[in-house]
Amino acid sequence: MAKQQIAKGFYRRIFQRYLRPQSAQLLLLAVLLLLSSVVALAPAQVLRFYIDAAQQKSMLTILLVMAGLYLVSVVVAMGVNVWSTYLSERLSWSATNRLRADLLQHCLDLDMSFHNAHTPGELIERIDGDVSTLANFFSQLILRVISNAILLVCTLVLLALTDWRLGVVFTLFSLVTLFALGKVRNIAIPHWKVARQASATFFGFLEERLNGREDILSSSATGYVMHRFYQALQKSYKLEKKAGLLGSTLGATTVICFTMGYVLTFALGAYLYQQRVITLGGVYLLYQYMLLLERPVQQITSQLDELQMANAGLSRVRDLLETSSLLPESSSGSFAAGPLPITFEDVSFSYTPERKALQGLSLQVPAGKILAVMGRTGCGKSTLARLLLRLYDPTQGQIRFGTTPIASVPLHTLRDSVGLVTQDIQFFHASVRDNLTFFNRSIEDQTILEVLGQIGLLDWYHSLPQGLDTPLQSSQGLSAGEAQLLALCRVFLKDPQIVILDEASSRLDPITEQKIERAIDRLLTNRTGIIIAHRLATLERADQVLLLKDGQIEEQGLLASLRQDRDSRIAHLFATHQEEVLA
Numbered sequence: 001m002a003k004q005q006i007a008k009g010f011y012r013r014i015f016q017r018y019l020r021p022q023s024a025q026l027l028l029l030a031v032l033l034l035l036s037s038v039v040a041l042a043p044a045q046v047l048r049f050y051i052d053a054a055q056q057k058s059m060l061t062i063l064l065v066m067a068g069l070y071l072v073s074v075v076v077a078m079g080v081n082v083w084s085t086y087l088s089e090r091l092s093w094s095a096t097n098r099l100r101a102d103l104l105q106h107c108l109d110l111d112m113s114f115h116n117a118h119t120p121g122e123l124i125e126r127i128d129g130d131v132s133t134l135a136n137f138f139s140q141l142i143l144r145v146i147s148n149a150i151l152l153v154c155t156l157v158l159l160a161l162t163d164w165r166l167g168v169v170f171t172l173f174s175l176v177t178l179f180a181l182g183k184v185r186n187i188a189i190p191h192w193k194v195a196r197q198a199s200a201t202f203f204g205f206l207e208e209r210l211n212g213r214e215d216i217l218s219s220s221a222t223g224y225v226m227h228r229f230y231q232a233l234q235k236s237y238k239l240e241k242k243a244g245l246l247g248s249t250l251g252a253t254t255v256i257c258f259t260m261g262y263v264l265t266f267a268l269g270a271y272l273y274q275q276r277v278i279t280l281g282g283v284y285l286l287y288q289y290m291l292l293l294e295r296p297v298q299q300i301t302s303q304l305d306e307l308q309m310a311n312a313g314l315s316r317v318r319d320l321l322e323t324s325s326l327l328p329e330s331s332s333g334s335f336a337a338g339p340l341p342i343t344f345e346d347v348s349f350s351y352t353p354e355r356k357a358l359q360g361l362s363l364q365v366p367a368g369k370i371l372a373v374m375g376r377t378g379c380g381k382s383t384l385a386r387l388l389l390r391l392y393d394p395t396q397g398q399i400r401f402g403t404t405p406i407a408s409v410p411l412h413t414l415r416d417s418v419g420l421v422t423q424d425i426q427f428f429h430a431s432v433r434d435n436l437t438f439f440n441r442s443i444e445d446q447t448i449l450e451v452l453g454q455i456g457l458l459d460w461y462h463s464l465p466q467g468l469d470t471p472l473q474s475s476q477g478l479s480a481g482e483a484q485l486l487a488l489c490r491v492f493l494k495d496p497q498i499v500i501l502d503e504a505s506s507r508l509d510p511i512t513e514q515k516i517e518r519a520i521d522r523l524l525t526n527r528t529g530i531i532i533a534h535r536l537a538t539l540e541r542a543d544q545v546l547l548l549k550d551g552q553i554e555e556q557g558l559l560a561s562l563r564q565d566r567d568s569r570i571a572h573l574f575a576t577h578q579e580e581v582l583a
């Protein structure tokens with residue numbers, strides 16, 4: 001409960017950022033909603049006069065005027081309704097889209113520990129699901145609650161003006177109905193929450209299984225997946241059914257309350273008509289007002305729920321926005337131009353408190369030289385690369401490029417200076433151009449074509465039906481070799497000072513291997529390079545070698561010296577051709 005309570009300051013900030021730019025539209029919407037409350041009351045009044053006038057037979061002109069007025073009041077009511085709906089949709093979409101963009105930007109700026117702790121599915125739910133609950137809240141919820149309250153009060157006042165007893169009876173009726181509907185609604189809410197959670201889990205299950213379809217198909221696990229699918233679906237169905245059944249008690253309560261209301265209306269109407277307190281038109285007016293009461297009474301209860309949900313959504317949005325990155329960022333600072341020397345000073349890092357992924361790492365890679373990093377799986381090679389890009393910060397020690405600690409420059413400056421090619425190459429559902437430039441419009445097509453030519457992909461390019469505009473369907477349709485060459489192309493276009501290559505462990509055909517070798521040679525020219533090597537042959541292009549074991553340096557030095565040192569592990573690996581030691 002405490003978590004749901006949001007500081008006033010946060011509400012103010014949210015309103016200022018997302019609604020202030022549209023305050024004129026918001027004001028107009030408020031006026032329209034108030035107008036719609038007032039206009040809603042008019043047709044009934046007109047009809048009352050119409051009925052009473054009709055009984056006096058001779059007043060044809062008045063009848064025509066009344067009919068005209070009725071028509072106008074209905075058309076105005078409809079017009080106001082359409083306009084206010086259009087305005088509120090515009091308001092809610094622009095405000096929530098801005099909030100979605102802010103949340104996405106914020107999530108992308110957060111460090112990897114945050115992303116490790118939150119699945120993509122959860123973040124989608126927070127960036128889109130929670131924000132969707134705010135759509136109404138931003139545009140009209142509060143205004144609608146107010147306008148419904150005004151409509152309710154106005155109707156009751158008009159009833160009281162007709163006869164004070166009507167005012168008292170219908171006020172009591174409204175209060176009792178509001179209370180009863182509020183109580184009944186609360187019965188179903190917790191069940192809907194559980195049902196929604198089950199449905200979110202079900203979608204998470206689907207997403208995971210569809211992502212792993214290749215493994216599922218190749219290991220003939222379809223039967224098992226379908227079995228789990230039915231189980232999850234059944235659970236979700238049972239919960240939804242229960243919540244739906246309980247929810248239907250609301251409908252039943254509404255019908256009961258309003259049936260009693262209509263009985264009351266006709267009984268009171270008949271009584272007051274007999275007493276000559278009201279005319280026949282008055283009886284009709286009573287019935288119309290009962291119809292009018294139904295809308296605000298029903299809507300106010302559901303809108304108060306919506307307000308609660310919006311409040312919970314806002315609370316989650318605030319939690320996300322207030323989650324700060326563990327990577328303190330500098331707003332200024334830059335690196336010297338040209339290839340940069342890299343220094344690790346007593347660097348340690350742990351993902352979890354129990355185990356160090358890297359421990360006491362100290363080494364130097366001179367500018368323009370190449371370091372090959374090797375070691376068995378899990379020894380910390382990728383972790384070292386992640387620290388260089390500041391996806392995490394070391395728990396101890398520091399990394400410098402030249403004399404500048406990498407934590408002392410803005411993150412984008414650092415990441416502009418380092419190019420990374422991982423084994424897990426991701427392509428987006430976007431054009432070839434956007435996939436290569438990462439949506440950087442300042443890179444010209446001519447430059448892209450030159451790079452494609454340099455790395456031997458011109459034949460591939462000419463086979464594209466729409467050239468650089470051809471859409472890439474993620475990595476489908478690309479061979480492993482083409483994907484690697486395109487990943488190298490990306491780094492060429494980025495033109496960083498430091499290149500980190502996580503060498504692909506899979507073997508390709510000799511021609512593609514040659515193309516990749518040549519591209520890597522070009523890429524490493526005049527840049528400082530770190531290659532996570534999986535093959536002994538790769539060491540040939542390195543100046544230095546770092547052999548890691550359990551996050552610590554097992555061996556380190558110039559390749560030439562280590563090869564000549566008969567006691568070194570590297571010399572031993574070369575002597576015995578133990579390629580598998582590197583895998």
Ligand SMILES: Nc1ncnc2c1ncn2[C@@H]1O[C@H](COP(=O)(O)OP(=O)(O)OP(=O)(O)O)[C@@H](O)[C@H]1O
Binds near residue numbers: 116352375376380383
């Ligand atoms: N996100 C993470 N959370 C917790 N532990 C992690 C995480 N990523 C890696 N580790 C652990 O840190 C250690 C080093 O992992 P790292 O990925 O750097 O190894 P690696 O040498 O690159 O392995 P490989 O050659 O298989 O890619 C391993 O024990 C691994 O289990």
